[in-house]
Structures are given as structure tokens and as C-alpha cells.
Amino acid sequence: MRYFLSSTLIFAAIALFLYSAIRVFAETPSNISDAGSVAIYDIGPRYSDTFTIGAKTFLIATSKGDGGLGNEGISTYDISDISDIDDITAVDNVNDTCGICGYDQGYDFISDPAAIEAFTIGSDTYAVHIGNQGIQLIAIDADGVMTSKGGVADSGDYIALVGYGGRPSDLSTFVIGSNTYAIITGGYGSNKVQIIDLTDVGSGNEEAPSITAKAIIEHDATFTELLVPSGVDTFSIGSNTYAIVTGHDDNGVQLLDISDVDNIAARGIAEDGATFTTLDGPMGVDTFSIGASTYAIVTANDDDGVQILDLSDVANSNVSAKGVAVDGETFTELEGAEDVSTFTIGTFTYAMVASFEDDGVQILDISDVDNIAAKDAETHGVNGFELSEAIDTDIVTIDNILYGVITSGDRTSRAQFIKLNDDITSPTVT
Secondary structure (H helix, E strand, O other): OOOOOOHHHHHHHHHHHHHHHHHHHHOOOOOOEEEEEEEOOOOOEEEEEEEEEOOEEEEEEEEOOOOOOOOOEEEEEEOOOHHHHHHOOEEEEEEOOEOOOOEOOOOOOOOOEEEEEEEEEOOEEEEEEEEOOEEEEEEEOOOOOEEEEEEEEOOOOOOOOOOEOOEOOOEEEEEEOOEEEEEEEOOOOOOEEEEEEOOOHHHOOOOOOOOEEEEEEEOOOOOOOOOOEEEEEEEEEOOEEEEEEEEHHHOEEEEEEOOOOOOOEEEEEEEEOOOEOOOOOEEEEEEEEEOOEEEEEEEEOOOOEEEEEEOOOHHHOOOEEEEEEEEOOOEOOOOOEEEEEEEEEOOEEEEEEEEOOOOEEEEEEOOOOOOOEEEEEEEOOOOOOOOOOEEEEEEEEEOOEEEEEEEEOOOOOEEEEEEOOOOOOOOOOO
């Protein structure tokens, strides 16, 4: 007796085959592609962030200018139409106050710009920026137009924000209960970390900013890894909120319990050596979870690589070493690794690393935290990529497509968009 497959079964088999093929493609960004780049207003872009208001997606970027008075600035861009990204221009731009130049837009603290991050409180969107002169607060409306909410200088209740080698430090916003905070790192010459309360930012203005100083800690016998703090990220485990800070000149990282914003507690360290082999000159850090475990990936600027750390037992001050990747034949774009962002596609977890010395970007599969695998890598001037002095990373979703954003340094005034996959929505089999 012969058996024949019905048309329904044949269709199901084909569908399952196509599902597998789509799934493999969607979950394996082995061939990242140039999605265009945005020309940053002024010159010398440094750091950027992406955010969404309603149906629009925006990029906010800082520029350190060419050294002339008053041309350091911040710009916003509507990037909702990614198909025309090469032709996108700023929807708003503000510059640092310059008395000699004869203008004052209310932005007194964006000279030598550093980290910037957008956040929301209720239905309102804001950004907090740090630079060598202080902390600047900004309100952003639905069209991407900015309004100064004032700022504070780096003195008195607030730590000095001094840059390291022209690269000032970092910040990360977080929420505890109904309050919104930011943790900021002071960088070279400060060696301090501070928490600030941004909850009432909306009630402030240029003349009377609403920002409250919270706990300050500094490099000492308790917090041993804060010499030139350069990168910071926050994460939660259970009911506790933590921060991980990279200490560039300590060649290590410091774990902090920041659940009580008035009293920061030390919660373990990791130092470059026999156990943690790739933490020399750490810069950027990003945290991520796989299953019930929490990890961090740290860029080691002087080691030309990255180190993964297991932070799952941070409550007991335990940090474990996991996999590493070092620039060489397999990992080709990790020289001068600067910043890192993680993302997931399907069941896989990846990292995107910006490499300052390599003028490039490296994609890593970190799904197996003990064995990092190289995916695609690109360098400046090849395949359309604008990555000269790549310094900052971000991940954004536009129309169900996942993009990476790399902001470059002095030699190219662009933010490069990288298509990481074609569609992050799960395919449906009928």
C-alpha cells in the first residue's frame, strides 16, 4: 500500500522549514548591514541616546565642537523614517552659553559634553547630561524640541565632573518606587560617584532647577575600584537595585548596592589578574540577564577585549569570571574597545562593541557566557560604514527592525545606524 502526503501536510512541512530558516536568519546577525548615518550638527559628536515619544523615535546627540567658544551643543533628530536616514537633519539644536559670543539659550553646563540619557516621568520626556562643568537637565516635547530645565555646577553638593583623556564619564538613570534617579561617575581628577534625584525635574526651570543631591562615595579603602570611574550601569535583583562601575585606572569594577540612595554600600569587586584576565583599562559596561542569572559585559580598553562577569550573587559580594574575547584573528574589531550594548533576538543574546582604535564595530554572540563567539564586524570606510573613532553605542527598534547606533569621535561627524536583523517579531506558522 502506498501512502501519499496530503497537501495540508506538505504545506505544514514547508512552513516549518521556512520557520526554521527565518528563525536562524533572525537570530544570527552574522551579516550586519549599513542602514545609513545621521550627520551630527556642529562637529565632534561624542555621545548619544535614542528614545520614543508617541509614534516618533528620536536620536539625541552631543557635540564637543572644534574648540571654539560656544559651539559645544546638543541636537535632536527625528529618526522615525529610517529609510531616509542619510538625509535626516536636526529638528532642534542648542549650544552652550557663551557670554563673549553674545548669546545664552539657558544651557550653562554642556561645555565639553559627556554622557547623555533620555528618561520619562509619567507622560513627559527629559534628558540628563553631564559634562566637565556640571549637570544639565532638559525637557523634550513631542516634536523633539528641547527646553532647558536648568542645571548645577560641579561644586558644593555635587561631585566634580572631570574627563579622562578628553572622555568625560558616564551616567545611568533608574527608578525606585515613585522616584527617578541618576547615578553619575566623576572621571579623572574626581574618582567619585554620586546619586541625584530627578523626580521633580518637571517643576524646575533654567533659573531654579529641581535636582536633589543624594549619596556621594569616593575611591578609598571601602570603595577600592573607583580610580577614574569611566562607565556605569544599573540593574535590579529581587527588591534591590545595584550599580556596576568601571574603574579605568584601577583595572577593575566596583559593585554597589544603591537601594538606599542616601547610603551607597560596597558589594564586591573584580580586578584584572589571573581570574579576571581582560579588565585592563575598563571603560564601558552593560548588564543583561539570561534565565535567572544576571551578567555584565565590560570593555577592556587597554586589553583590546571584553570580559563577562556573573553578578547573580552580588548580594553576598560575589563576582565570578566568565568568558572573554580579545582582538586577534577571530575578533577583528576590539582594539581600543570603548562602549558596549547588549540585545536579544529570539533565544540568543548578543553584544555590540564600539572600538575606538579599530574605527569599527564587533558583534558578539554571548548566549553562552563562558564561550563568546564572533559574529560580523565592520570597519570605517568599508561597506558604507561611518565608524571613525567609534565611541558610543545604543540599540533601538524602529518598525519592528532592530538597529544598533554607533556615535563616532572627532574625525567623522555622524551617528552610524546598523541593521541587526530584518524583523524581530516572531514568525507565525499557520
